[in-house]
Amino acid sequence: MNKPSFLQNGILLWRNLTSCGGAFRPEGRDYRRAFLINVMLLAAMGVFGLFTLLNLLVFNDFEVAMVDLLAFICSSTALIYFRTSRDVERSSFITTFIVGLALLVFLYLTKHYEYSLFWLATFPPFAYFLNGTKRGTLAVAMLFLPVFVMLVVNLGVWQPAPYELVSIYNISIAFIALAILVYFYEKSRHQAHVQLQFIKAREATEKERNRLLREMHDGLGAQLTTALYATRNEQASIDEVANYLQLALEDLRIMMDSMQAFDGDVATLLGQLRYRLERRIQQAGLELTWKVDDLPNFPAMTPQDALNLQRIVQETLVNTIKHAKASKISLVAKMKAPNCLKIQVTDNGCGFDDQQDGFTGRGLSNLHYRAVELNAGLTINTQPSKGCCVALLIPVAKTSNS
Amino acid sequence: MTREKISVALVDDDPAVRQRFKASIEKHPDLFWLGEAGCVRSGKALALSSSPRVLLVDLGLPDGSGMEIIKEVNQKQPTTEIMVVSMFGDEGHVVQAIEAGASGYILKDTDDLSLAEHIIQLCDGGSPMSPMIARHLLKRMQATEAYSKKNLGNNLDDSSEAASLTRREMQLLKLLARGYTYREVAEDLNVSSHTVNSHIKNLYRKLSVKTKNEAVFAATRQGLLDMRALD
Numbered sequence: 352m353n354k355p356s357f358l359q360n361g362i363l364l365w366r367n368l369t370s371c372g373g374a375f376r377p378e379g380r381d382y383r384r385a386f387l388i389n390v391m392l393l394a395a396m397g398v399f400g401l402f403t404l405l406n407l408l409v410f411n412d413f414e415v416a417m418v419d420l421l422a423f424i425c426s427s428t429a430l431i432y433f434r435t436s437r438d439v440e441r442s443s444f445i446t447t448f449i450v451g452l453a454l455l456v457f458l459y460l461t462k463h464y465e466y467s468l469f470w471l472a473t474f475p476p477f478a479y480f481l482n483g484t485k486r487g488t489l490a491v492a493m494l495f496l497p498v499f500v501m502l503v504v505n506l507g508v509w510q511p512a513p514y515e516l517v518s519i520y521n522i523s524i525a526f527i528a529l530a531i532l533v534y535f536y537e538k539s540r541h542q543a544h545v546q547l548q549f550i551k552a553r554e555a556t557e558k559e560r561n562r563l564l565r566e567m568h569d570g571l572g573a574q575l576t577t578a579l580y581a582t583r584n585e586q587a588s589i590d591e592v593a594n595y596l597q598l599a600l601e602d603l604r605i606m607m608d609s610m611q612a613f614d615g616d617v618a619t620l621l622g623q624l625r626y627r628l629e630r631r632i633q634q635a636g637l638e639l640t641w642k643v644d645d646l647p648n649f650p651a652m653t654p655q656d657a658l659n660l661q662r663i664v665q666e667t668l669v670n671t672i673k674h675a676k677a678s679k680i681s682l683v684a685k686m687k688a689p690n691c692l693k694i695q696v697t698d699n700g701c702g703f704d705d706q707q708d709g710f711t712g713r714g715l716s717n718l719h720y721r722a723v724e725l726n727a728g729l730t731i732n733t734q735p736s737k738g739c740c741v742a743l744l745i746p747v748a749k750t751s752n753s
Numbered sequence: 754m755t756r757e758k759i760s761v762a763l764v765d766d767d768p769a770v771r772q773r774f775k776a777s778i779e780k781h782p783d784l785f786w787l788g789e790a791g792c793v794r795s796g797k798a799l800a801l802s803s804s805p806r807v808l809l810v811d812l813g814l815p816d817g818s819g820m821e822i823i824k825e826v827n828q829k830q831p832t833t834e835i836m837v838v839s840m841f842g843d844e845g846h847v848v849q850a851i852e853a854g855a856s857g858y859i860l861k862d863t864d865d866l867s868l869a870e871h872i873i874q875l876c877d878g879g880s881p882m883s884p885m886i887a888r889h890l891l892k893r894m895q896a897t898e899a900y901s902k903k904n905l906g907n908n909l910d911d912s913s914e915a916a917s918l919t920r921r922e923m924q925l926l927k928l929l930a931r932g933y934t935y936r937e938v939a940e941d942l943n944v945s946s947h948t949v950n951s952h953i954k955n956l957y958r959k960l961s962v963k964t965k966n967e968a969v970f971a972a973t974r975q976g977l978l979d980m981r982a983l984d
Contacts, residue, residue: 600862607841608885622884622932629934643931 879953
């Protein structure tokens with residue numbers, strides 16, 4: 352029983368250390384950088400501490416031991432500072448600065464002896480992982496510039512370095528430190544990826560649920576309520592109630608259609624909508640002219656876009672069926688330009704005065720709202736007794752012929 | 754013009770639906786009610802013993818899926834036309850059923866007159882096909898065609914030709930997928946609506962042939978079947 356609890360304690364301690372005592376939650380924005388800062392400071396402490404002891408006790412190099420000790424103290428202070436302040440930006444900078452300076456001083460003192468140059472290779476990961484690409488490049492340049500100057504100036508001055516036990520220590524520990532750095536970077540990157548996927552999936556589910564709730568509330572719920580009240584108050588004939596219910600069922604089917612996988616085929620989306628509304632169009636005595644071109648596929652179009660498009664066209668057609676008192680209606684869908692899809696619904700009905708208050712009501716604002724979400728241009732051209740023309744211009748990104 | 758009455762049987766677990774369908778079919782002069790069943794087991798027995806011209810099958814049954822009935826009846830009794838009874842006519846359910854051998858579907862709320870019309874239309878030619886389903890079938894046929902060309906070379910020319918789409922059929926499926934009605938398709942392609950219907954019937958048949966071929970390919974690849982034994 353003792354051993355696993357010891358291991359568990361170790362894991363808990365590690366989690367505590369890398370998240371500043373739980374201050375950074377895995378779903379938080381800065382968790383990953385905080386994790387990296389802590390891991391890198393811990394690694395720096397380990398390496399500097401180890402070399403303080405090695406230089407003091409084994410290699411008898413007092414100067415380098417002092418540099419290592421100083422660096423060890425600085426990184427411990429930085430770790431404590433980060434733990435209390437939780438200032439990610441500043442701690443990243445401080446960590447990079449300490450490590451860079453320690454490496455530079457180490458090189459200055461030992462020159463190229465003891466294979467000290469190997470250690471420089473551990474700096475770019477530090478710099479980039481903690482500071483991002485821009486500041487990382489700056490930090491690398493600031494360290495490597497003096498290093499190269501030193502190397503060039505000392506060409507012919509420095510003698511070949513001996514290869515001995517201390518070289519092996521330096522080479523192998525530098526390698527291990529580098530491997531550990533990259534390992535933890537990759538690990539935190541993977542964690543972040545998993546976390547991101549999780550958040551995305553949760554958001555998508557949430558969005559979908561809200562959408563379904565809204566539709567059930569506005570569409571189905573409203574229709575069923577109307578049917579129920581009409582039946583209760585015996586205001587409506589059985590035929591009328593049957594019609595309400597039929598509409599509710601048809602709306603439910605359109606909802607089902609919108610839940611099918613969408614792969615960018617707008618022509619079928621429109622076709623399916625016609626198929627679902629055909630009965631109502633015929634019942635309203637409308638003569639429908641259908642002109643849907645062989646449209647290309649729009650792979651960049653999202654299911655959300657498809658839903659908005661479906662709803663705009665559906666509401667436009669239903670408005671005509673319900674309110675326009677028209678005898679003819681037409682739908683045209685074609686490419687207006689290689690990157691612009693045009694869908695136009697025209698009727699010869701009673702039209703309306705779009706300046707008048709009653710018509711700026713919910714139906715139209717819904718259309719505009721959805722058009723904005725779709726990033727499409729929506730124009731409604733109408734005058735009393737002169738019919739109505741609703742045109743939708745949808746910018747479409749790259750297209751491919753299916 | 755007299756013709757033989759079309760015999761119809763129904764498998765559905767909802768007694769109300771059975772009653773409604775029975776009433777409306779018995780009312781129609783060209784249709785003849787053969788019987789009904791409420792589960793997979795009795796449904797299979799009914800279909801295989803009475804061999805109806807048209808079998809209507811609901812997918813969700815208490816002791817299993819209607820798909821089992823469709824597969825078995827399609828295999829043992831190819832003269833029976835099978836139609837799925839669906840609440841929503843959604844792509845997922847219907848396409849699967851068509852691939853199993855159904856040649857159309859009917860919505861549960863279809864009114865009495867249209868119900869009879871649909872059944873007669875099914876026997877005359879094609880059953881109605883929604884744009885989503887047309888599109889799905891089109892994509893599927895193209896995918897299997899590409900697959901056959903790539904993997905089978907010239908070995909199976911005869912059978913794959915029999916099951917591949919003609920240019921006309923391709924045009925027709927494309928128009929249907931864009932929402933054009935049969936009448937409009939007929940005008941557009943300059944053929945009679947009867948021709949469109951027979952094309953549709955062929956399409957349904959090809960799809961199930963295609964599916965059978967795929968099963969054969971898969972079995973051959975796994976070494977379960979010797980191609981030479983199939984001739």
